[in-house]
Amino acid sequence: MTARIMIVDDDPLVRSGLRLLLGGDPGLDIVAEAANGQEALDKHRDGPVDLVLMDLRMPVLDGIAATGRFKTLPTPPAVIVLTTFDADDFVVRALAMGADGFLLKDTAPDEIVAAIHDVLAGRPALSPSVTAALIKQVVSVGGARSASAASRIQSLTAREHDVAVELARGASNAEIAERLYMSLATVKAHISHIFTKLDAANRVQVAIVMHDAEVV
Known part of the structure; x- marks a missing residue:
């Protein structure tokens, strides 16, 4: 089955780039975009998705708070945090809220696609560069x-x-x-x-x- 994907980022160029990156995979269908966490939650209620690619720093409702709210829903989507920040507290807070993956935006395109499929299959995905940050905390x-x-x-x-x-x-x-x-x-x-x-x-x-x- 084709997975329904939502891209959440306050930068329209980033959203366009991710749409182009993922559009070539027949197993992924980009069905929604949002500029902040609240908009993402509203759109999910209108049309549920299977996985959310979530930025961290956004207006109105940031990615960490939005991830926490998504995970309280009766049927929550998978969430992969995709960000430029790999600070220890961001990693731990995002995962504590229930994020299924944490990738940096400079991750190779094929690795982002592979991570999405891993998470959809129930396997967590972490960029190698943030693994050490998590380990230091746990x-x-x-x-x-x-x-x-x-x-x-x-x-x-x-x-x-x-x-x-x-x-x-x-x-x-x-x-x-x-x-x-x-x-x-x-x-x-x-x-x-x-x-x-x-x-x-x-x-x-x-x-x-x-x-x-x-x-x-």
Whole structure:
């Protein structure tokens, strides 16, 4: 099925650019645009959408507050925050309000499209560059927790361990492939094994385990 998408940004040029970027994907249908959070909520009531691309700093109602209100609806849409700001408090506040993803506006177009499909499939999406900011806020390394994490990573092979370290540093798949001299397919295979062995649902959870184990 085609996913119904709303773009929310107070800059009309940004909205036009995102519309062009996403318009080539047959699985995505841009059905609405809004210049602020309140307008987005009003338009969603008139015609519900599946996913909202949400800017942070907007007049009337900002993206963080709007995300929180969207998530209180009986059938809330998925929300990806798309912004130029990667400050720690923005990341944590947006995710605390229920955002399903947090991407910077300079993220490569194909990665934005891939992130949208990930979120629509129920997988959270975070730009590698904001992963470290989130970790700094949520990681609290204690003795027992550190020991547990250290025990968990023992199940990784040497190469999986190398990949997990790069994940914890916020590297993208392409960056890992370049740094470790692997193909992208090999990187993806290692990441899949890492998720399974560490019982992690996403890259952030892998990064937290690696930080808890004091590897990075």
